[in-house]
Amino acid sequence: MPRRRRRNKVNLGCIGAVAGLFTLGILLQSTAGQVFVGIGVLVGGGSYTAIALNKKVKKQEAARLWAIRAQSAETYLFMTPKEFEHALAYLCTRDGCHNVRIVGGAGDLGADVIATTPTGERLVIQAKRYARSNSVKGPDLQKFGGTCYAVHHADVAAVVTTSRFTAQAKQYADHMNIRLFGWQELGAWASRTGPAPWMIG
Structure with a gap:
């Protein structure tokens, strides 16, 4: 090769x-x-x-x-206002409400928790996390009464507080069909020994 x-x-x-x-x-x-x-x-x-x-x-x-x-009302007094709103939202969910929303804050026009009840009604709650000695007064209810139906279109309107209501507040609430849940009613709701706000007339 x-x-x-x-x-x-x-x-x-x-x-x-x-x-x-x-x-x-x-x-x-x-x-x-x-x-x-x-x-x-x-x-x-x-x-x-x-x-x-x-x-x-x-x-x-x-x-x-x-x-x-x-579910322990004694804890509410140690909550911040925002935590109190979350607690009420939890109770609503626990007892069968749906579409539960926390809407409290600047510009909320009185509504803190909005939900749909088990019977399909629109529930609007104003939360008042007050000290036991600080009662919810008439003007507080009047502000809420001016928006809960006209603005938020509530079928059921309720004010829930860790305190109590003055006689003037109760009178206005009765006139406007706003349901009031003071310290005792809140404790009963939380512990399941009493009704939820939408269950009373």
């Missing part, structure tokens, strides 16, 4: 070997990359699942603590 042809065969063999090694390297890199990506997906997915489960557990624990606090 001529020397030039032998040399060409050697060169082609070398090129083929190099190409083969290069292809093998790409395949190995690709496989390794896929393995690392797979491991990353598994680790990431596991972490996401763990975070989701942790959030779910925390949410369940928070709901359990709210259930304990909301």
Whole structure:
């Protein structure tokens, strides 16, 4: 065989070997990359699942603590006004209301909790987290009475407080068909020994 042809065969063999090694390297890199990506997906997915489960557990624990606090009227005096609204929302949900929303805040026009009762009526609650010595007065009821029906379209309007109501407030509430839940009524509702606001006439 001529020397030039032998040399060409050697060169082609070398090129083929190099190409083969290069292809093998790409395949190995690709496989390794896929393995690392797979491991990353598994680790990431596991972490996401763990975070989701942790959030779910925390949410369940928070709901359990709210259930304990909301069903013990003595805890209401130690709540902030916003916590008190959450407690009343919990009681509404517990007793069969749906579409329960906490709407209290700046510009709420007197409504703190809005819900639909088990019989389909629109319930609007104003929450008054007062000290036991601070009674809810007539002007407080008048402000609520001016918005609960005309603005919030209540079928059932109620004011719930950790305190009591003055005679003037009771008189106005009776005239406007606003249901009043003072300290005793709230305690009975929370402990299931008395009716919810939408259950009294």
